[in-house]
Amino acid sequence: MDVLSAARRVIDEGPVCDACLGRQFADRSFGLSNSDRGHSLRVAVALEDDADFEEPNEECWVCEGLTDDFEVYAEQVADALSDIDFETYQVGTRTPPLIEENEVLLRDLADLPEDTGELFKSEYNREVGKRVGALTDTEVDFERPDVLALLNLERGDVDVQINPAFVFGRYRKLERDIPQTEWPCRECGGSGKQLAEGGGEEPCDYCGGDGYLYSKSVEELTTPPVLDAMDGDEALFHGAGREDVDALMLGTGRPFVIEVKKPRRRTPDTDALEAEINEFADDRAEVEGLRLATHEMVERVKELDASKTYRAQVEFDAPVSEDDLANVVEELQGATIEQFTPNRVDHRRANLTRVREVYDIDGHLEDETHGEVEIHGAGGLYIKELVSGDEGRTEPSLAGLLGVGAEVTALDVIAVEGENELFDDDEYLRE
Structure with missing residues (x-):
């Protein structure tokens, strides 16, 4: 493909901004932003045609001006995450259907090969992403980031997804008749109620109206302090197997992971948190070796042979x-x-x-x-x-x-x- 001839065809299709021009040839040069690449191509075409160089003075018909808003969206993301503790992030973009159609139409009108250039949303992810990193002093992570910011360009706003955080340790169960996790009553399904003979409802005979077969569990004795310290919405307990309800768990303890959904704090002091859990458990259970962990540790614990x-x-x-x-x-x-x-x-x-x-x-x-x-x-x-x-x-x-x-x-x-x-x-x- 003759890049200058192709660039000329793109320019001739109407007012196209530098970013949309440069994006069509993103795979042909490296080290430049699409905007800088497009500007360079526009200058080169003008020189080859011995014409005066002119910047486009109308709104780009392809992106409808959206490539001017990288900074705006980056600031929205930073503001949405201002109360969230995170070290890594990723940005995703939901492209308006009309912009996608315009992109396809441009490539068709300019007779560009299908396998060249870059997707509009890829450019948006990158350009907004690097600005978010600079504003928040955090690093991008494409595998499993702490937070994901989804840009909705059609609505003009940002949705933030906070990925779970994890705490690993070992627990000892010091009192019998305590299950590892909550054990809903199988008779009432956890509602604590049953149908009364004369109609209506009454407390379940099997569980006494609690909804649970056991009043406490290792999960209930350990997760509340973690949930509070990490300011999350929910905490899930994952153990490396489980002991019988009537058995004690002593000695070296059993490995476990507590998963916190939507944590607003990800880096609590684990020594202090360990002490808080042990005080909260009130000698019925205790934990040790508390460490912050990754998502992979959950499967590692659950599949432990x-x-x-x-x-x-x-x-x-x-x-x-x-x-x-x-x-x-x-x-x-x-x-x-x-x-x-x-x-x-x-x-x-x-x-x-x-x-x-x-x-x-x-x-x-x-x-x-x-x-x-x-x-x-x-x-x-x-x-x-x-x-x-x-x-x-x-x-x-x-x-x-x-x-x-x-x-x-x-x-x-x-x-x-x-x-x-x-x-x-x-x-x-x-x-």
């Missing part, structure tokens, strides 16, 4: 000797366990046989009918069923090998360890 170590208090139906327990423990050391979906969860789990490993196991008796076992097993190993046998649904089991009924009376998780995962990887954490 973690092994776990449990400590279980066990009650036997008949007397057991230390030698018998020791022999069974030795037999379960390193054993492969087949577990058909346990009776207690078959209403919410698919019926299938899971194969899991016991990595390590130790145990001792406290008296003839009570003992304690510590088990390090693969993720997904059902510990209560490994002890009881679950009516033959778990093979082998402690009860089955002993030939004596056994039941877990108290269960503690004392370690959750990522297999080949490092949660202190800076790629997934923010300073």
Whole structure:
């Protein structure tokens, strides 16, 4: 393509601003704005034609003057974000249909190749974007910015989208009968109400009118201080698996991420926030190692293939000797366990046989009918069923090998360890 001849054809199609002229040839030179490129082409065409150089004195029929408003929109964006804490941004543009039609018409009238130049919205994104960066002293991020400003040129305004922020840590649950996340009542669906015999509504008998099966959860004990510190609209709790409601989570704690929707503050003091959460939880739960994290950490936590170590208090139906327990423990050391979906969860789990490993196991008796076992097993190993046998649904089991009924009376998780995962990887954490 002869660039000067093509530029001449564009100029001849009526009043076209420098930006719209230069945009048609954006892929033919670099280091210039489209406006500077268009001006240079206009000068070059005038010199080649031995004509007087003239700036267009009418509004551009292609963009209808919108390329004069880069600064205006940048200031609108900066103003819309003035109360938002952010470090990275991206700008998007919703182009009016008429401008898109004009752009196509110009290229058709000037007989320009389809694969040259730049889209109008690409120029707008870039030109407004670099001005936003200068006004706010922040950096553009095309992958996952803290905020996205969408320019609506048809309406003449700006929509701001605030992307979520994330806090990573580990929690310990220090009180039994607390679920990890809110647990709505399955009878009333969380409404706390049921139909009364004579019509109307009355408090749900199953949950007592609370709408929840448990009054508190780890989520409710940890998210409010984070939501308040980050001034967001909503907080979501993501855990690396979950322990039974009646089990404690002790030792090294369980990895979690709290996701805050539409945060107006993204960089709270995590040490102070950790202290606030622990005070708020009032000894029912506690957190440690609180760090700001990236979006990728959510999937990293949710998909963690973690092994776990449990400590279980066990009650036997008949007397057991230390030698018998020791022999069974030795037999379960390193054993492969087949577990058909346990009776207690078959209403919410698919019926299938899971194969899991016991990595390590130790145990001792406290008296003839009570003992304690510590088990390090693969993720997904059902510990209560490994002890009881679950009516033959778990093979082998402690009860089955002993030939004596056994039941877990108290269960503690004392370690959750990522297999080949490092949660202190800076790629997934923010300073």
